[in-house]
Amino acid sequence: SYFGVPLVSESGNDMMGHLAIFHDQPLVKEFRGMALLKIFAARARVELERKRAEQALRQSEERLASVLASAMDAIVTLDAEQRVTLFNPAAEKVFRCQAADVIGQSFEPFLSKRFGNLLKGYCLAVQPATVNSRQLWAPEGLTARRGDGEEFLVEATLSPLELGGQHFYTLILRDVTERWHSEETLKQLQLENLYLHEEIKTRQTPGHIVGDSPAMREVFAHAEPVAGTDSTVLLTGETGTGKSVIARMIHDLSPRRDKLFVNVNCAALPGELVESELFGHEKGAFTGATTQRKGRFELADGGTLFLDEVGELTASTQAKLLRVLQDQEFERVGGTQTLKVNVRLVAATNRDLVRMVKDSQFRADLYYRLNVFPIRLPSLCERPTDIPLLARYFLDQFAKKMGKTIHDLSPQACGQLLRYAWPGNIRELQNVIERATILARGPLLEIGNALDPRLEAPDTAGPVALEPVGSLEAMERAYILQVLERTRWVIEGEQGAAAILDLNPSTLRSRMQKLNIRKPKSPV
Known part of the structure; x- marks a missing residue:
């Protein structure tokens, strides 16, 4: 059954x-x-x-x-008192400690003060009774602390967990230190790339410095030896005398030539933005600062920073600049982290800084810091023998750019240029030659009405000169000879005389033949 x-x-x-x-x-x-x-x-x-x-x-x-165990992120579970109840292998690796030593202990020692305060607030905020969202993302820039005390940047999320009527919190963390450094490096490279693209448009090399007058030879005699040092250089002189060109020459002849040459025109920046431009700013430092931005000092680290029109700096910027010159360190606007840089400074001004110091418009201590090695650039009227050389250089540039065939300056044009007062110096000469080239119709350049007649001496007065001025051909011959001697009579190649004179090698040989320039025979 x-x-x-x-x-x-x-x-x-x-x-x-x-x-x-x-x-x-x-x-x-x-x-x-x-x-x-x-x-x-x-x-x-x-x-x-x-x-x-x-x-x-x-x-x-x-x-x-x-x-x-297989998770790449650190996962930590905390109880209501923020004691550790779970510590996965990734957390052991990130925090450099063993789970057995951490379970049951407070998690507070592993958090920076800011992160710890935020976590306490988050633990209340993620309670199911208080918010609809069951997960909170921590803000950027938080740091945690490893078992050995080293701080590192993290991304973190916090979620609530309820078991047996008790509240727990799951904290998922990711070490983003390396990623942050990579992003910073990428931002730096992008900024340098952008700056280099801007600089390529205006970059001039030492070979483009035209001048053989005694006044310019004295400038070269000072600029060349100081270029090999890290000493601060102060360039003074009237507007348009070529201070930026000499600053570039000093950089290109220095051991820093392979690093950036960063140019800042202090007069062109609004007063409230000068500090941000020089020293950078943090996100939220002021209205419109939506991201962190590096300043020109950081960009020029290892290279040369050229501060043009340094006399236009505000009093607060002068104080901050003084500290950088003394200690090579500063903080970004809105930041607290002290940054150290290795920058060679070249400053320039067309103002009388000594007078400004006496009138309390410029800090005396900053002036003495800048005036380590002063170089005064002569006005164009102080170097009349260079006027035809510069005019021919600009003529060649503009004629080539405009597709015109202009062989030379006319004798009348040369006389006009030598009699003119040149209040705008080289920059004004460049503009005059550009206007004349636009209007030119023949093989010889005529200046015509391109000059202000109020600043031109009458023909009967003769040329205004502080030193003997030979014929145009004689000056051209002397200049070509000087360049040939500097290049040891090498005509072709990147460092040859033709490249320095910005001429085709065949054109240079033709002019040498016309001017009866021959290489001297070597002594037997």
Whole structure:
């Protein structure tokens, strides 16, 4: 005979088994043990369900442990008192400590003060009863602390977890220090690339410095030796005398020639933006500062910073500049981190800084810091023998650019240029030659009405000169000879005389033949 009871799950949807009694003798229909059998079956069903649940939980824990172990991000679980309850292998690696030493301990020592304060607020904010969102992202720029005390940049999210009526918090962290450094390097390279593109448009090389007058030879005699040092140079002289060209020459002859030459015109910047331009700013430092920006001092690190019109700096910027010159360190606008740089400074001004110091318009201590090695650039009227050379140089540039064939200056044009007062110096001469080239119709350049007649002496007065001025051909011959001697009579190549004079080698040879220039024979 047989009596049986099915083992059905509590939900009634799962057949778990069958509990039965078999006997070799007939059993009465009202078997008294049936009630006991049903009770035993119910207990067996509960036990089987418990075993299944335990097995499912164990498998779930194993899968969770596998996920935690393989996770690349640091995962830390905290209780309501911010004690560590879980510390995955990635967290061990990031924080450089073992989970066994951390479990049950406060997580506070691993957080910077700012991060710790934010975390306390976040733990309240992510409570299900207070917000709809169950996850919070930490702001950028947070730092955590490794077991050895080293701080590092992190990205972090915080989520709540409730188990058994108790609140826990899951903190997922990612070390972004290397990424931040990579992004900063990329930003620096992009900024340098942008700056280099701007500089290429205006860059002039030492070979383009035209001049052989005694006044310019004195400038070269001072600029060339100081170029090999890191000393601060102060260039003075009237507007348009070529201070930026000499500053570039000093950089190109210096050991820093392979680094950036960063040019800042202090007069062209609004007073409130000068500090930001020189020293950079942090995000949110002022209205419109939507991102962090490096200043020109950081950009010029390892190279040369040229501060043109330094006399236009505000008093606050003068004070900050003085500190940089003294200590080679500064802070960005709105920042607290002190930055150190290695920058060679060349400054320039057309103003009388000594007078400005006496009138309390310029700091005396800053003036003495800038005036380590002063070089005064002569006005164009002080170097009349260079006027035809400069005029021819500009003529060649503009004629080539405009596609015109102009061989020379006319004698009348040369006389006009030598008699003119040149209040705007070289820059004005360049503009005059450009206007004349635009209007030129023949092989010889005529100046015509390109000069202000009020500043031109009458023909009967003769040329205004502070030193003897030979004929145009004589000056051209002297200049070509000087360049040939400097290049040791090498005509072709990047460092040859033709490249320095910006002429085609065949054109230079033709002019040498016309001017009867011959290479001297070597002594036997």
